[in-house]
Amino acid sequence: MNANKASSAVELVSLTKRYDDGEPAVDQISLRIEPGSYCCLLGPSGCGKSTTLRMVAGHEFATSGDVLLDHRNITWLPAAERGTAMMFQSFALFPHLSALDNVAFSLKMKGASKTERHHKAKDLLERVAMGHLAHRKPGELSGGQQQRVALARALITQPRVLLLDEPLSALDPFLRIQMRAELRAWQKELGLTFIHVTHSQEEAMALADLMVVMNQGRIEQAGTPHEVYNRPASEFVARFMGGHNVVHTNGQKFAVRNDHMRMSPGGTSDGLPARVTDIEYQGIYVLVGLRAQDEMGDQEVSVMVPEAQWAEAPVALGEHVSLGWTPAMAHGL
Structure with a gap:
């Protein structure tokens, strides 16, 4: 037809x-x-x-x-x-x-x-x-x-x-x-x-x-x-679509996909400090929930960690980590 x-x-x-x-x-x-x-x-x-x-x-x-x-x-x-x-x-x-x-x-x-x-x-x-x-x-x-x-x-x-x-x-x-x-x-x-x-x-x-x-x-x-x-057009779209974190840094607001974020153990001066609040095994990846501290205060964020990477460097509930991402992977809102 x-x-x-x-x-x-x-x-x-x-x-x-x-x-x-x-x-x-x-x-x-x-x-x-x-x-x-x-x-x-x-x-x-x-x-x-x-x-x-x-x-x-x-x-x-x-x-x-x-x-x-x-x-x-x-x-x-x-x-x-x-x-x-x-x-x-x-x-x-x-x-x-x-x-x-x-x-x-x-x-x-x-x-x-x-x-x-x-x-x-x-x-x-x-x-x-x-x-x-x-x-x-x-x-x-x-x-x-x-x-x-x-x-x-x-x-x-x-x-x-x-x-x-x-x-x-x-x-x-x-x-x-x-x-x-x-x-x-x-x-x-x-x-x-x-x-x-x-x-x-x-x-x-x-x-x-x-x-x-x-x-x-x-x-x-x-x-x-x-x-x-x-490329979500607003904070609402970024949060509603899922798979995104909304973070505030350097006076700006960004959406970063959770598979584009990385975790490092302990707190470092150049990362976003966070504490692990949830861990969900999803098969090919592990979804880690965190409470992060950015310029607007506490934020609920998540990081998608490939299973092989998790096996090499797992984290525990309550552990303090630093979050980072490649600037090109952050989408301004």
């Missing part, structure tokens, strides 16, 4: 949502999502990511601002007229209907004949490797199988943008990894624009072409996973 024909660009222009208390759940965000790309909206609970998704879907209306699909203003259109489809966290399958009838349901509501809707539903179930289970009900399917049925049901309306609201959060960890690989493969095969809400940094980094980190209703940073992880 050609991405240029199958998908659409999505633009949010000063998009705002306020509820009755007047506080903005989404606060004048602007963003462009290229056609055929996989965008992940990422952030802690209450940051506005799901509200943003619902405004794109038409399940919430904006207080102000616009939602554009290929320069077409869809801000006030009903959900069914937008060219988008939503895949929900709970999958929201009808328990009394077969997989086939779940997928065909929206066409039934539009008045399509049984023959037509079942033909299209069967094609989509085959596409997501569920054709052989078309007559099973949701309770007879695994979580991963239910997700495939939910995807087929969303695709039967031929959307140009597929919206996914934490679709993997209900799955066990092993299946979650398997299904995110399948989601990425389907997105590439279908050529659709995907907008996926998640609170998982790992999930967003594995899936996204465009990662959008939100905080308190605003966009803190938007970029590729590589850009966001390696």
Whole structure:
């Protein structure tokens, strides 16, 4: 399927949502999502990511601002007229209907004949490797199988943008990894624009072409996973993404990845003094938690030590060490 024909660009222009208390759940965000790309909206609970998704879907209306699909203003259109489809966290399958009838349901509501809707539903179930289970009900399917049925049901309306609201959060960890690989493969095969809400940094980094980190209703940073992880735009992004320490030295604030920091035993005059507070063996590395003293006072930091290096020079809880890093590895905030 050609991405240029199958998908659409999505633009949010000063998009705002306020509820009755007047506080903005989404606060004048602007963003462009290229056609055929996989965008992940990422952030802690209450940051506005799901509200943003619902405004794109038409399940919430904006207080102000616009939602554009290929320069077409869809801000006030009903959900069914937008060219988008939503895949929900709970999958929201009808328990009394077969997989086939779940997928065909929206066409039934539009008045399509049984023959037509079942033909299209069967094609989509085959596409997501569920054709052989078309007559099973949701309770007879695994979580991963239910997700495939939910995807087929969303695709039967031929959307140009597929919206996914934490679709993997209900799955066990092993299946979650398997299904995110399948989601990425389907997105590439279908050529659709995907907008996926998640609170998982790992999930967003594995899936996204465009990662959008939100905080308190605003966009803190938007970029590729590589850009966001390696060059966080703010202290919030550095801390939220994990794997970074924020340190203050020489009157400046830096983010330093924990695998770019080094530990030396004892306190030295040219290092950041710290005390070991936690040690976690992670297999190929050991994650050492420390309480460090920088220009702003006590800071919780961590250092990722390769297993072989740890074996040669382990440290103990309570031990005093010095922390250092190569200046080129420190990213100014």
